[in-house]
Amino acid sequence: MKTRIELAIAKGSISKETRNQHKGFSEWNCKVTKQDHQSIVQIIVDGRDTNAVDKEGCQLPTLVYMAREKRPGCPHNFKAGAMNALIRVSSVISNGPVILNLDCDMYANDGDAIREALCFLLDEKREHEIAFVQHPQRFDNICKNDLYANSYLVVNQVELAGIGSYDAALYCGTGCFHRRESLSGAKYPKDYRNINEAKNNDNRSVDELEKASKVLASCSYEKNTHWGKEMGLVYGCAAEDVVTGLTIQCRGWKSMYFKPNKPAFLGVAPVTLDIALVQMKRWSEGMFQIFLSKYCPFIYGHGKIKFGAQMGYCNYLLWAPLSLPTLFYVIVPPLCLGHGISLFPKVSSLWFIPFAYVFVAQNAYSICEALSCGHKLKSWWNLQRMLIIRRTTAFFFGFVDCIVKQMGLSQTAFAITAKMVTEDVMERYEQEMMEFGSSSVMFTIVATLAMLNLFSLIGGFIDIIFLDFGALGNLMCQIILCGLMVLVNVPIYEALFIRKDKGCMPFSVMFKSMFLASLACLLPYV
Known part of the structure; x- marks a missing residue:
């Protein structure tokens, strides 16, 4: 059946014999x-x-x-x-x-x-x-x-x-x-x-x-x-x-x-990053649209569904605005680290304990929860990477598009998620190599944030070692945050500088990301 349909499309016409043989073709003509x-x-x-x-x-x-x-x-x-x-x-x-x-x-x-x-x-x-x-x-x-x-x-x-x-x-x-x-x-x-x-x-x-x-x-x-x-x-x-x-x-x-x-x-x-992010953008945008509409669970569902269910819905409806605090944490701390500006308490201060407790407890619980549900430690680490990538790209674009539509400046669209891939893409997926290969704006953001954290970490260490070693205690939290961002982005650096296959980052993305990251780091000096 599939072959007959594809042949009819390729020819652009349907013969009388085919029409008589298959009832389904009787509905179609050159104007359809x-x-x-x-x-x-x-x-x-x-x-x-x-x-x-x-x-x-x-x-x-x-x-x-x-x-x-x-x-x-x-x-x-x-x-x-x-x-x-x-x-x-x-x-x-x-x-x-x-x-x-x-x-x-x-x-x-x-x-x-x-x-x-x-x-x-x-x-x-x-x-x-x-x-x-x-x-x-x-x-x-x-x-x-x-x-x-x-x-x-x-x-x-x-x-x-x-x-x-x-x-x-x-x-x-x-x-x-x-x-x-x-x-x-x-x-x-x-x-x-x-x-x-x-x-x-x-x-x-x-x-x-x-x-x-x-x-x-x-x-x-x-x-x-x-x-x-x-x-x-x-x-x-x-x-x-x-x-x-x-x-x-x-x-x-x-x-x-x-x-x-x-x-x-x-x-x-989805077996490519681009497709996965397009799908996430559509979901996050659509769900945030619900939150801003008359169907908001706290308004539409008040007195109709339980409060716990309303909270559960909002766990997903607020994916899009979650991009804003995530972007803050992956941009502001590294920029301040590069210029020796402390954002967190000293390691020796008692006020450091709440920050350390939240960080350790949250990640320990996340790991235990993931392992109990069947994840491996490496798959949990992949999840952390994807959470950062989704929130800083797909969720952010979903947030912006939703706000624009709420202002009446554009109409709702439906992005279809393509699942068909080539043999070489599938081979890289099975080898667990992240697939880029295009000059997507989302990939530029991912690469820029990865380079920003790398530059800031290197710059911060150089300043501490050669200029003020005593500042290490003040900047420890930011060093940890940037260090984790660098570790989680290792596949991004590989795609930028090491890999040469079709799934690597294009040169245009590498150039733009290094330029933007360098500009952000040097901006305070201008």
Whole structure:
């Protein structure tokens, strides 16, 4: 099927023979493009047909292909719009009471996943109040030491599980089983129906069902309706999944977080730094947008969800502004160190103890938590590097873009995360070599901050050794901070000066980073 589609695209036309042979091509002509086409709904397998069986004679389920209508100038609302169209079309064709939402780069890894989810949705004591069951996002291509910190072991096992204990599990956009009525805008318990009551007794033919469904997938159908507001996934936010889960919970429903020992679903994690940061920028921007909107958990969720759940949501909604204190800590202390300016108490002072306690306790707890969740020490160290890189680049750009959009200076966009990579990129990923290879602004920031800390550490040591050795006690905290930044950025220095493969830092990035770092260090002397 994939080959036939690619051949048709390459030729730019579809022969009459191909049209007659494959029903799906009948909808396409030379005027149809990816962003300008009519609604397409085709029932590929009719589950009501007793002849629709697999090679072992088992009845096949209904299988439907849908492409919603897209027209220039008509907003299609990205993933949320596609999901809402699917909800409406499926209500006509099958009206299944449970909907599984799965991203296209994920696959089912456990045949019992549906049965296990139904144990929550059909539970005798609580089934009537559970809106959705969320599985953690897990991946099958994580390298040995999790180079880009994509496994989210602590997040999955501690943070999301903790929020789930407040009956407010986050809807993560994939690997989630929904109760149809809750996703369609029903309020609990006002509009509640038993899950067994939702049956589809439609006896219309396949052609009649397809014709009726196409109307539901058209651009004009949602006009003057509650879709995207009170029904379906919420529009206008890059993190449509998180805000939709919040609105469902604020309508009285509860949600469950379920992490089985065997992953129910597995996906593909980003294998290059650029892709990983683009994904993080979209997430951080979308979640901060929720915090600044009417859907802020402390306002929209007040009196509707527990305070602990509100705090849990904000742990993620405030990713973007977290970039500001992080940037301060990786810029100001090294600059002051380079000029002998002390920012922290002397090592001999009693006031040094609180700083030392916080630093040691936080990192000791972080290491213990990571090891208990399955991380290795090296993967924990990779996580620390990625936290700094994410906060100083992706989160910062997400913060700026969100503020600009709140001021009405730009519109919400949806950056699709590409997962396809070349063979040499995959080989470097398996060898745990960070992938750069482009002149991205984010890479320039990463390299500049790495060089700034290196220059400041060297300059600080030279001043202490040759000019004022007694200043060591005053500057110890800054030396430790800069030293750790230098250690954590070792792969950056390798990409700048040592590596010669295609994944190394381009010369333009090296030149700009050294110039900017040198300028920052010399600025007070100008």
